[in-house]
Amino acid sequence: MATLELNNVVKQFGQVEVIHDISLSVNDGELMVFVGPSGCGKSTMLRMIAGLEELTAGDIQIGGKKVDHLPPAKRGIAMVFQSYALYPHKDVRGNLGFALRHAGMPKAEVTQRVDAAADILGLGPLMKRRPSELSGGQRQRVAIGRAIVREPEVFLFDEPLSNLDAALRVHMRVEILKLHQRLKSTMIYVTHDQVEAMTLADRIAVFRDGVVEQCGTPLELYKNPANKFVAGFIGSPAMNFIDSNVVNGCAEHAGQAVINMPDGDSNHAKVSIGIRPEDVRVKPDGILSGTVQVYEHLGGEAYLHLLLQDDQNLVVRTDADSAYRIGDTVRFDVIDSKLHLFGENGVALPRQLTS
Amino acid sequence: MRSNPLSSMAIHGVLILYSALALFPLLLIAINSFKSKKGIFRDPTALPLGELYSTKGYQSVLANGDFPLYFGNSLTVTLISLVLILLLGAMAAHGLTEYRFKGNGLLGLYLILGIMVPIRLGTVALLELFVKLGLTNTLTALVLVYTAQGLPIAIFIFTEFLKSVSGEIKDSARIDGLSEYRIFFEVVLPLIRPVIATVAVFSMIPIWNDLWFPLILSPGEETRTVTLGIQQFIGQYTVNWSAVLAALTVAIVPVLIMYVIFSKQLIRGITAGAVKG
Numbered sequence: 001m002a003t004l005e006l007n008n009v010v011k012q013f014g015q016v017e018v019i020h021d022i023s024l025s026v027n028d029g030e031l032m033v034f035v036g037p038s039g040c041g042k043s044t045m046l047r048m049i050a051g052l053e054e055l056t057a058g059d060i061q062i063g064g065k066k067v068d069h070l071p072p073a074k075r076g077i078a079m080v081f082q083s084y085a086l087y088p089h090k091d092v093r094g095n096l097g098f099a100l101r102h103a104g105m106p107k108a109e110v111t112q113r114v115d116a117a118a119d120i121l122g123l124g125p126l127m128k129r130r131p132s133e134l135s136g137g138q139r140q141r142v143a144i145g146r147a148i149v150r151e152p153e154v155f156l157f158d159e160p161l162s163n164l165d166a167a168l169r170v171h172m173r174v175e176i177l178k179l180h181q182r183l184k185s186t187m188i189y190v191t192h193d194q195v196e197a198m199t200l201a202d203r204i205a206v207f208r209d210g211v212v213e214q215c216g217t218p219l220e221l222y223k224n225p226a227n228k229f230v231a232g233f234i235g236s237p238a239m240n241f242i243d244s245n246v247v248n249g250c251a252e253h254a255g256q257a258v259i260n261m262p263d264g265d266s267n268h269a270k271v272s273i274g275i276r277p278e279d280v281r282v283k284p285d286g287i288l289s290g291t292v293q294v295y296e297h298l299g300g301e302a303y304l305h306l307l308l309q310d311d312q313n314l315v316v317r318t319d320a321d322s323a324y325r326i327g328d329t330v331r332f333d334v335i336d337s338k339l340h341l342f343g344e345n346g347v348a349l350p351r352q353l354t355s
Numbered sequence: 356m357r358s359n360p361l362s363s364m365a366i367h368g369v370l371i372l373y374s375a376l377a378l379f380p381l382l383l384i385a386i387n388s389f390k391s392k393k394g395i396f397r398d399p400t401a402l403p404l405g406e407l408y409s410t411k412g413y414q415s416v417l418a419n420g421d422f423p424l425y426f427g428n429s430l431t432v433t434l435i436s437l438v439l440i441l442l443l444g445a446m447a448a449h450g451l452t453e454y455r456f457k458g459n460g461l462l463g464l465y466l467i468l469g470i471m472v473p474i475r476l477g478t479v480a481l482l483e484l485f486v487k488l489g490l491t492n493t494l495t496a497l498v499l500v501y502t503a504q505g506l507p508i509a510i511f512i513f514t515e516f517l518k519s520v521s522g523e524i525k526d527s528a529r530i531d532g533l534s535e536y537r538i539f540f541e542v543v544l545p546l547i548r549p550v551i552a553t554v555a556v557f558s559m560i561p562i563w564n565d566l567w568f569p570l571i572l573s574p575g576e577e578t579r580t581v582t583l584g585i586q587q588f589i590g591q592y593t594v595n596w597s598a599v600l601a602a603l604t605v606a607i608v609p610v611l612i613m614y615v616i617f618s619k620q621l622i623r624g625i626t627a628g629a630v631k632g
Contacts, residue, residue, distance in 0.1 A: 052526050073532030085527035089545040099531035146527075158523075 002063030002076065002153035002186055003028050004049070009058035011044055011210075018044055020210045021058070026154075026203075031180050031187045035197040035233070036207030042190045043158055045207070049188065050079050050156055063153055073103075078147035079156040082163060084139045086131040086146075092118075093127045096145050117148040120182070121175075137168045144179070155187040161196065173199060194234055198222070206230050228346040231274050237303065239340070240314045241272045251341065254309040256287050259339050262350050271349065274340030277303060277317040286331035290314055295324045306330060381607065388412050388600035395596050412597030415588075416605065424577070425584035430609060432494050432580060433562045436501035440558050441551055443502070444509030449539050451510075452517040453525065463514065469507030474500065478571060485572055492575035500568050505558040516550045517543070552620040559617075563610050581606045 004026040011019035019041045026032045034042040047053040049060060051072035060068045067075045086095050096114045101107075118124050121141045131139055140160060147155055157176070161169045177200055180187055191197055197204050198218045205215040206229070214226040218234075225231035231239045242253055250257040251271050258273055282304075290306030293313075297320070304316045304324060316332060324330065341349040387395045389403035391411055401407060416422055451463045474481075481500060482491075490496040520543070528542045544551075569583040585602045588595040 047526075050526075050530060052529060071532075072530040077530065079527065079530050081523040081527060083521050083523045085521065085523040087524070087528075087542060087545075102532055102537075 003061075004154055004186060004188070005061040005064075006045075006049075007059050007061070009045070009048065009060065010056045011041075011048060011053065012056045017056075018210050019048075019056075022210075022212055023058075024205060024212060024215060026186060026188060029184045029186055030202045031189060031200060033197040033201035033204045034188065034190045034207055035192065035194055035204055036213075037233075038192055040207040041210040042192075042207045046079075046156055046158055046188060046190050049154070050077055051075055073099075076153035077156055078150045078152035078154075079158065080140075080143045080147050080160045082159040084131070084143040084163075086139060086142055088131050091128050091130050092123060092134070092142050095131070095142055096123075096149055099146070099150055113149045113151075114145075117145040120148065120179070121145045136164050137172060140164065140172060141175075144176070148179075148183070153186065155183075155185055157187065157189040159191055160189075161191070162193075169196075176200065195236060198234065204234075206233060224348070225274075225340065226348055228272060228274070228342045228348075231340055231342070231348070235276060237277050237315050240275045240277065241342070242275060242308070242312055242314065244271055244273050245269065246271060253288065258288070258334065259336055259341065261341070268343050268349070270344055272342040272344075272346075274342060275314065275334055276338065277315045279335045279338040280314070280316040280332050281335065282316065282318050282322070282330055282332045284331055286333040288333065289329055289331045292324050292326055292328045292330060295326065304330060384600050384607075385604050388597065388604045390597065392596050395600075409597065412595075412599075412601030413605075415595065415598040416601045419587075421576070421579070422581075422584060422602070422605075425579050425581045426606075426609070428494060428578060429563060429580040429582070429606075432497045432501065433559055433613075435494075435498045436505065436562050437555055437559055439498070439502040440505035440509050441555060444506055444554065445513050445544065445547065445551065446539065447506075447510045448513030448517050449543055451514055452520075453522075463510075467507045467511045467514075469503070470511060474504045475567060478567070482571060490572075492573050492578050494573065494578055496572045497568055497578075497580070500572065501562045501565070505562070509554045509558060512554055513547065513550060516547055520546055548620065552617045556614060556617045559613060560610060563606075 006022055006024045009019055009022045010017065022041075022045065034045060036042050044053060048055055048068075051067070051070065055068050058068075059066055062076055087098065090098065093114060096117060097110045100110045100113060105113075118127060121144060123138075123141060123145055126134065126138060126142075131142070134142065140163075143160070160176075161172050164172060173196060176189075180200075189196075189200055201218055203215060203217055204221055206213045206221065208229055214221060214230045216224075221230060221234045225234065225239075228241065232241070242258075244251040244253050244258065246252075246261055246268055247257075249261050251259050251261060251273055253273070261268065261271070288308070290308045292304055293307050294305035296303040296305070299320065301320050302318050302322060304318055306314045306316060308314055316330075318324075343349055383399070386401075386403055387399060389410065389412075390407050391409040394401075394403070394407040394409060398407070403409070447466060451459060451466075485491050485496045490499075524542060524546070525538055528538045533541065564582060565580075566582045566586075569578075569580045570586075573579070574583065581602070585599055585606070588598040588602065
């Protein structure tokens with residue numbers, strides 16, 4: 001149980017700077033998710049917290065104590081790896097207890113802690129098996145168990161579910177969430193999957209190219225993305241961006257005024273209008289229209305991929321009981337209050353909640 | 356796997372042919388070691404039955420009290436060299452693959468350069484060196500030479516294999532608080548056990564069979580190896596073939612035993628890794 005502070009952390013590999021001056025704090029008991037595309041620096045950041053990579057500049061504090069000069073084992077952390085990283089020549093019990101036995105803990109206490117962790121994760125019947133005799137999900141559970149027995153102050157997860165198949169991934173995601181509610185410990189979870197981030201996180205930090213683009217609760221990020229990158233990354237299907245010209249203080253599309261620009265904002269001649277697929281209402285007298293290119297029906301809901309008049313694309317969510325054919329023209333309105341505006345540099349503009 | 360009976364037969368045919376080819380000389384040695392010299396030359400391929408049968412060769416080998424010493428020398432040299440090759444080779448490969456440092460690539464290249472340069476080219480220099488060190492007629496000299504001879508290919512193979520081992524398991528051990536040495540001995544070594552067996556098998560055989568270096572560096576009575584010891588039956592004018600063949604047959608046995616030990620490890624290692632979840 002501890003807070004984690006990153007202060008002005010910089011990391012260079014040779015001449016290449018991969019982490020640019022990141023400062024971030026994780027509260028006690030919080031599950032923070034680092035999310036971003038591959039190569040964005042999220043895993044490097046995690047490895048620096050773990051002590052597997054050295055910092056080029058800045059410092060890291062766990063529970064108010066500076067730890068960046070300490071070896072990994074002394075930082076009060078435990079890490080779960082994507083490839084599970086189990087010791088193949090030890091059975092499950094051996095894997096779970098290895099770190100404790102190595103630290104010189106009395107046998108009885110090791111057994112007790114290992115049994116407790118095995119109990120939490122339902123590993124009881126598997127204790128005598130070797131990693132090669134376990135399924136992917138079981139191996140991941142052993143890897144998590146190995147972290148639990150150490151009773152760390154901070155748990156670090158490095159894409160722990162990426163090697164599992166889709167169904168198991170959803171199941172393990174729920175298990176990790178339950179585990180967090182039960183242990184109430186500080187956790188940092190790295191993933192490239194925004195659904196995992198949205199469902200697990202207390203707060204999400206969105207990484208891109210070595211900087212944190214935005215940090216906040218999943219809903220904050222969903223409702224008020226700070227820029228186009230975060231807006232496009234969070235939410236599935238992704239937000240649509242419509243390039244638009246500003247005429248008389250209004251962002252318009254195909255000659256139709258779509259949304260007012262913020263008061264007094266006359267600096268922008270071109271903006272991107274961000275429209276989530278769920279914020280579009282299809283109706284016969286809608287002011288905008290497009291042609292159906294693809295119609296995806298998922299059972300509970302359906303998505304229309306529309307080609308707008310000026311050759312831009314728009315994905316729209318519709319009712320499950322609607323029926324469209326390719327080539328149909330669809331008229332629709334957008335819900336003004338839920339639109340997003342982004343300037344040409346990608347930064348979100350403050351919104352005006354009038355039509 | 357799809358298997359056409361015809362192609363499977365062809366494959367087995369080739370394998371059987373090759374096995375026969377490889378085994379034939381060994382069989383010939385073993386058969387003829389149980390014949391008298393006359394028997395060997397009268398009918399080299401006949402089985403040692405009836406009047407051909409003779410244990411004279413074995414008798415003269417056993418009568419020669421030095422053979423246990425030669426065996427001891429060969430075993431000592433082979434085993435010590437093997438341990439050194441495997442330990443140092445694995446350590447070097449681990450260092451080369453695990454740590455980033457300046458000149459890493461160059462050092463790796465330097466260490467495996469020996470694959471391309473036969474160590475025998477340096478025999479004269481080696482002999483001079485050992486004379487100056489006062490190491491001629493010692494087993495130490497042989498151990499040093501064989502270790503140097505075996506290291507390049509061992510490092511090469513270990514490096515290639517270690518490159519494929521996930522770095523996460525070593526990181527995980529680091530987080531568990533293991534020192535770098537213990538990571539090597541407790542995590543990396545068990546992981547590369549099948550490769551260790553492979554390297555052991557083909558490092559061992561050339562050492563056991565070598566005649567060149569014992570002849571040049573350690574020809575003394577006390578330090579003779581088996582291969583050199585056998586030479587005493589080969590005279591300038593007469594060769595005691597029964598004794599030579601008998602000694603050779605006996606000399607095969609220890610290598611065979613070591614091979615069986617390692618190949619068992621080898622197969623166990625392979626199957627342990629192959630059961631995938």
